[in-house]
Amino acid sequence: MKVLTATAVAALAAATAFADPVAYEFDRGHTEISATWMHQGLSRQSLQFTDYEGTLLLDFDNPENSTVDITFNLIDGLWAGAHHDRFIGHLNSPDIFDTAQYPTAHFVATGFETEDSVTGTMTGDLTIVGVTVPVTLDVTLNRLRDDGTAGFTATSTLVRTDWSPQVGIYAPVAVSDEVILTINTELEVAESDAE
Template sequence: MSTYVFDTTHTNIGFVVRHAMITKVHGSFTDFDASFDPDAQTATATIKVNSLDTKNKDRDAHVLSGDFFDAENFPTMTFTATSTTLTSSNQGTVTGDLTIKGHTQPVTLDVTITGPAEDPYGNTRLGVEATTTINRKDFGIDFNAPLNTGGVLLSEDIKIIIDGSAIKQ
């Protein structure tokens, strides 16, 4: 077994949401524990919701409130892989249970692995890129506001993007 732990200083776990029907807002989480074992085909992640950063403190406070993540009552989000499928030597899918705000739904991530590479400190690293799109309402996040020009403030679809480096343990 080869367990890899994501290096938080070289990994971004983020999301993108359509805002005001004309642009996109990006956010990321800076405090998380995530690991995977490609041989055993396992993966887990725990993300501390309060580590949210959308580059706007007022927006962060609102997104952490009960309108969205309700971080006071649901301080973490989790992911646990339930199956993996390889489509080539470095690409595949990872399906698992994602829990946000107390709601658990199955999601499938499209994954690309690069490497291995040895860093200057003798660590063996793999690069990981993973994406999926979820409907935020499936996770109890249904805040929205109508726009005077028609439509709503936020899209229901949220793109999740993981781009990182993981170190072999």
């Protein structure tokens, strides 16, 4: 009996170790992706990304097996609040994002590191206006519920001129070159993996 039990436990451990990552989807009602910057040294302003699609295959036991690949629609996927149409039109123009030629931004994770399974870093490549720059996000797993729902906060400081002088327009005096990217999200197990 002890041999059978030990064998069953070993088989279960092996199955867990080689389990496939689980597919997740954004809970869009509880996800906010924003970028903030300083305006003329006077105040922080912000922009939200509202239209995004991606592949989220997460392995909480072995994060290095995870896949994160997200595409952001810049043409219709930006929200800025006051003077929205004028500001978004300016961002979409050839002066900055030139969305007629580059309608999307694209992030692909290249690595995950954590020592406690709660906090860590996610490195990846972020492509804007056809230029790819490596970035690092500080990630916190806020909670992982029994049903698989997961809540994360991730932040990174991006330097606009790393992509191009065009993306870094008005830096550093009128608009800070540094932009703080903040992601607060709740992720739900995709229906295909929930069944």
